[in-house]
Amino acid sequence: EDQVTQSPEALRLQEGESSSLNCSYTVSGLRGLFWYRQDPGKGPEFLFTLYSAGEEKEKERLKATLTKKESFLHITAPKPEDSATYLCAVQAPRNDYKLSFGAGTTVTVRA
């Protein structure tokens, strides 16, 4: 069964203090790994898709990287508006329509 584990559960940062979130996965034949951002009381918002080890994607202060067993979401010089829960998901190898989500990392950035 596909498993996705995110760590830490919560992360408190000072504005400007860079850090990384981890997403470990066990899936046979990764077809896609996804990062989403979720603000309180709202639905998740798509950020990135990574398909193969070594791939990197960037968006503003966020950079996602992928290895054969885990993905990292690096937040560089975060601002309070980066506060959110970040979700990681992997696509099932035998079904185009199923994603397995991790429980998320809640990031709080203090001014």
Added chain:
Amino acid sequence: NAGVTQTPKFQVLKTGQSMTLQCAQDMNHNSMYWYRQDPGMGLRLIYYSASEGTTDKGEVPNGYNVSRLNKREFSLRLESAAPSQTSVYFCASSGQGAREQYFGPGTRLTVT
């Protein structure tokens, strides 16, 4: 473009009552999904519809039914609500497979 809309936003049911959660998307997407989100757990797929006219079970389908009414609309029905179905329900849609999914704002359901 409204994206993905869901109604209602909040609902309180008594055990045994039934209700239907409505979802609509205006992005001309082929695929639609229903998830539930519980504290400390990831989003879990209840049902999905790969394309108009098809529906399939996800990870946690028991106690739910779905209808893909047309390409835009996908509804989720609880026939006899149970306290274990207290959760936040999200509808999502995507153009091709499960890849970039667009989520609605959610329905917060409490079953007493």
